[in-house]
Amino acid sequence: MRDSIARAVAAAAPRPLWLDLAATTGRAPESSPALAGDTTCDLAVVGGGFSGLWTALLAKERDPGRDVVLIEAKTVGWAASGRNGGFVSSSLTHGLANGADRWPNEIATLERLGLANLDELEQTIARYGIDCSFQRKGKMWAATRPHESRALEHMCELAARHGRKITPLSGDQARARVGSPTYLSGALDTEGYALVDPAALAYGLRAVCERLGVRVFEGTRVTDLTATPKGIVLATPYGRVGADRVALATNVFPSLLRRLRLFTVPVYDYVLATEPLSSGQLASIGWDGGEGVSDCGNQFHYYRRTPDDRILWGGYDAVYHYGSGLRPELDQRPETFLKLAEHFHRTFPQLEGVPFSHRWGGAIDTCTRFTAFYGTAKAGRVAYALGFTGLGVASTRFGANVMLDLLSGTPTERTELEMVRSRPIPFPPEPLRYTGVELTRRSMAAADDTGRRNLWLRTLDRLGVGFDS
Numbered sequence: 001m002r003d004s005i006a007r008a009v010a011a012a013a014p015r016p017l018w019l020d021l022a023a024t025t026g027r028a029p030e031s032s033p034a035l036a037g038d039t040t041c042d043l044a045v046v047g048g049g050f051s052g053l054w055t056a057l058l059a060k061e062r063d064p065g066r067d068v069v070l071i072e073a074k075t076v077g078w079a080a081s082g083r084n085g086g087f088v089s090s091s092l093t094h095g096l097a098n099g100a101d102r103w104p105n106e107i108a109t110l111e112r113l114g115l116a117n118l119d120e121l122e123q124t125i126a127r128y129g130i131d132c133s134f135q136r137k138g139k140m141w142a143a144t145r146p147h148e149s150r151a152l153e154h155m156c157e158l159a160a161r162h163g164r165k166i167t168p169l170s171g172d173q174a175r176a177r178v179g180s181p182t183y184l185s186g187a188l189d190t191e192g193y194a195l196v197d198p199a200a201l202a203y204g205l206r207a208v209c210e211r212l213g214v215r216v217f218e219g220t221r222v223t224d225l226t227a228t229p230k231g232i233v234l235a236t237p238y239g240r241v242g243a244d245r246v247a248l249a250t251n252v253f254p255s256l257l258r259r260l261r262l263f264t265v266p267v268y269d270y271v272l273a274t275e276p277l278s279s280g281q282l283a284s285i286g287w288d289g290g291e292g293v294s295d296c297g298n299q300f301h302y303y304r305r306t307p308d309d310r311i312l313w314g315g316y317d318a319v320y321h322y323g324s325g326l327r328p329e330l331d332q333r334p335e336t337f338l339k340l341a342e343h344f345h346r347t348f349p350q351l352e353g354v355p356f357s358h359r360w361g362g363a364i365d366t367c368t369r370f371t372a373f374y375g376t377a378k379a380g381r382v383a384y385a386l387g388f389t390g391l392g393v394a395s396t397r398f399g400a401n402v403m404l405d406l407l408s409g410t411p412t413e414r415t416e417l418e419m420v421r422s423r424p425i426p427f428p429p430e431p432l433r434y435t436g437v438e439l440t441r442r443s444m445a446a447a448d449d450t451g452r453r454n455l456w457l458r459t460l461d462r463l464g465v466g467f468d469s
Contacts, residue, residue: 147451
């Protein structure tokens with residue numbers, strides 16, 4: 001069995017599914033030219049992922065006459081934005097439990113703003129006709145261990161206390177929705193989750209930005225940021241950008257503000273996708289509701305059906321490389337792909353022999369509070385949002401609004417949030433960083449087996465810090 005799994009994984013294309021499908025079907029746009037020479041603008045956005053794209057789009061919607069430039073080192077959507085599972089969550093806090101623990105006095109507001117943000121995202125996609133397979137089909141959590149069933153009960157109770165409806169499911173009800181013999185119970189959120197083709201969304205947002213007048217420069221790496229009496233100057237290999245205001249949307253990549261570099265670390269996440277399933281294979285698992293699914297461990301899997309009837313299967317390992325390693329060769333990790341494939345067949349034994357078409361990885365920016373943090377620099381002319389920790393498809397839109405609010409200098413409901421006004425505890429320098437992350441990973445794996453958090457994890461809980469993906 002293991003040899004056949006290894007052959008199936010080895011035969012898969014070592015490329016992100018969404019980006020590959022866009023390229024092979026001709027839906028990927030032609031690259032924009034790199035910046036050559038000097039230019040000026042009202043707002044410069046650095047980074048062409050979801051965070052930067054939403055910032056540029058919302059800036060033009062707020063003020064159509066504003067001159068906005070978006071600068072991307074490679075191509076729009078090539079990094080985390082085009083590699084994720086396409087889960088769109090309303091949560092601004094990496095889940096209700098994390099938000100309630102950290103900001104109990106404003107969690108009701110955060111939940112309200114998060115749902116409104118998801119509604120507005122959906123409306124934006126419809127208003128501009130972005131073809132990205134957006135479907136608000138919800139999410140199911142599946143418990144595969146007894147202690148996970150107890151955790152799901154607590155999650156449903158917490159949601160009810162905060163006015164959110166997450167429906168508990170028995171084992172039979174969960175298995176009736178998605179046919180896995182591993183499910184002991186489940187919980188279903190039909191309000192706060194959607195699914196999307198993330199690369200198509202990124203390309204669609206770029207097209208809208210350009211339609212609204214945003215000037216997009218790809219293949220243009222910003223190498224330096226300098227404040228002058230007239231504004232901010234961004235240096236690039238072949239030219240400079242003078243801007244009145246700058247929004248930094250570089251996320252996992254080293255910040256142009258060096259003082260922020262200890263606040264995030266890059267975590268590699270890995271994903272498999274199957275070939276499209278036959279009608280008989282689909283019938284064997286049901287999944288007629290089309291909701292996204294994840295299990296409930298600290299090391300969790302997330303999975304979904306794609307628009308062309310594949311199963312996308314990712315997660316579990318969250319890998320940090322010493323020294324905050326961030327290199328293209330780290331996108332492939334055979335030992336993790338084999339582990340993911342074995343877990344896939346354990347979850348869906350009826351799909352034995354289904355080939356995998358794609359295997360890929362990518363880096364996520366995480367911080368010690370597991371959710372984004374915000375701030376300004378250079379006398380309020382530069383704003384940033386970092387640390388989205390894997391749930392950024394929708395929360396980057398909220399973060400874009402926060403950055404624009406901060407750059408305007410006018411207080412809003414968003415900027416008055418404690419979540420926005422506070423920052424996480426930074427990670428320690430190496431070698432303490434790597435040692436702490438590895439100890440945390442091993443402790444979380446042990447907690448998944450036993451249902452109990454050891455002394456190390458309990459200490460981190462008391463300090464309000466941790467490591468997650």
